Amino acid sequence: MKFPYILFLSLGLFLNGNSQDLKPQLPSLCKQYQEFFLIGAAVSPQVLKSADSTLVIDQYNSLVCENQMKPMWIQPQENVFMFKNADYVVAFAKRHNMKLRGHTLVWHNQTPGWFFKDGDKPASKELLAERMHKHIQTLVSRYKDDVYCWDVVNEAVSEEKDEYLRTSSPWYKIMGEDFIELAFRYAHEANPKAKLFYNDYNAWQPEKRDKIIRLVKSLKDKGVQVDGIGMQGHWKIGSPTKEQIETAIDMFSALGVTVQITELDVSVYQSDKDKEVKMTPELEQQQADYYQMCFDVFREKKDKVSSVTFWGAADNHTWLDNFPVRGRKNYPLLFDTKLQPKKAFNQIIKIEASPKPLPKEGA
Numbered sequence: 313m314k315f316p317y318i319l320f321l322s323l324g325l326f327l328n329g330n331s332q333d334l335k336p337q338l339p340s341l342c343k344q345y346q347e348f349f350l351i352g353a354a355v356s357p358q359v360l361k362s363a364d365s366t367l368v369i370d371q372y373n374s375l376v377c378e379n380q381m382k383p384m385w386i387q388p389q390e391n392v393f394m395f396k397n398a399d400y401v402v403a404f405a406k407r408h409n410m411k412l413r414g415h416t417l418v419w420h421n422q423t424p425g426w427f428f429k430d431g432d433k434p435a436s437k438e439l440l441a442e443r444m445h446k447h448i449q450t451l452v453s454r455y456k457d458d459v460y461c462w463d464v465v466n467e468a469v470s471e472e473k474d475e476y477l478r479t480s481s482p483w484y485k486i487m488g489e490d491f492i493e494l495a496f497r498y499a500h501e502a503n504p505k506a507k508l509f510y511n512d513y514n515a516w517q518p519e520k521r522d523k524i525i526r527l528v529k530s531l532k533d534k535g536v537q538v539d540g541i542g543m544q545g546h547w548k549i550g551s552p553t554k555e556q557i558e559t560a561i562d563m564f565s566a567l568g569v570t571v572q573i574t575e576l577d578v579s580v581y582q583s584d585k586d587k588e589v590k591m592t593p594e595l596e597q598q599q600a601d602y603y604q605m606c607f608d609v610f611r612e613k614k615d616k617v618s619s620v621t622f623w624g625a626a627d628n629h630t631w632l633d634n635f636p637v638r639g640r641k642n643y644p645l646l647f648d649t650k651l652q653p654k655k656a657f658n659q660i661i662k663i664e665a666s667p668k669p670l671p672k673e674g675a
């Protein structure tokens with residue numbers, strides 16, 4: 313049996329030049345986490361056409377379009393659907409056997425103004441509902457064999473202290489609270505098999521968390537199908553705390569829905585006022601420890617958490633370079649600007665076997 317192995321080895325050395333060129337293969341995060349949950353990344357066709365695509369294929373088993381399925385991009389004018397870019401991501405996911413999240417159907421941001429207008433006047437509730445129906449029906453049924461879950465409504469809950477829902481949203485202004493229920497009903501009608509999510513940021517904040525719970529509970533009480541809550545997870549080193557993350561996951565899960573971390577990135581800045589920094593080894597270590605804590609929690613709650621998606625594949629492309637401060641470089645992901653693994657990657661790839669429970673007294 314030795315002979316074919318030696319032949320195989322020498323062929324490998326031949327193809328690789330010499331043995332020193334053989335780079336150790338990076339372990340794959342999604343394979344390592346196969347028994348826990350999906351590991352995803354937000355991508356664009358540009359990312360998938362670049363050198364980053366190898367990293368995406370190796371490390372992630374779930375994708376979401378960073379922008380291409382948002383209303384502004386997919387239906388920029390009434391009845392003008394631009395599917396090309398979204399289709400590209402869909403085909404890539406299919407080719408590489410990856411799951412695909414759909415993001416997002418109804419949102420107050422990145423939705424073109426025409427939705428809310430009727431000539432010079434604001435659209436009526438009926439007209440807006442009709443447009444919502446058409447939009448959701450078109451997208452959800454087009455991708456019904458490809459997209460397994462949708463962020464049906466994004467960020468409808470208010471951050472204002474005494475306000476429940478975001479009343480400044482044009483959806484709310486025209487349709488009132490009903491827009492949320494209708495969006496879920498339309499999505500279910502278009503693909504009864506799709507898993508339907510409510511998605512929001514700062515979902516760990518106690519006041520906001522409780523409003524999300526109120527919303528999802530009220531939808532379920534009305535018999536509306538809601539399968540999951542997406543915690544976006546645009547976090548920063550040190551915040552939210554372990555306990556805040558745990559409590560939110562537990563409380564959401566108690567509603568009978570699955571939880572997904574949908575847009576994870578960990579900013580190296582604490583506030584808008586912080587000056588641009590270089591990624592020092594100390595900062596990288598702090599970020600790695602924070603990431604490790606998050607993944608310890610996610611793993612421990614693997615029965616409640618079905619997917620963790622990063623908002624980007626590597627630090628060479630992140631929306632945080634321009635938000636909340638334009639042009640301030642950020643380093644929020646697991647791979648650096650040269651696509652090399654950071655300390656955070658090295659720490660979360662190591663899954664310690666969970667300690668055996670101590671034998672019960674008297675046992």
Ligand code: GLA
Binds near residue numbers: 378415466513575631
């Ligand atoms: C929100 C949205 C995402 C994306 C990010 C920033 O979290 O849900 O689609 O726009 O902001 O890129």
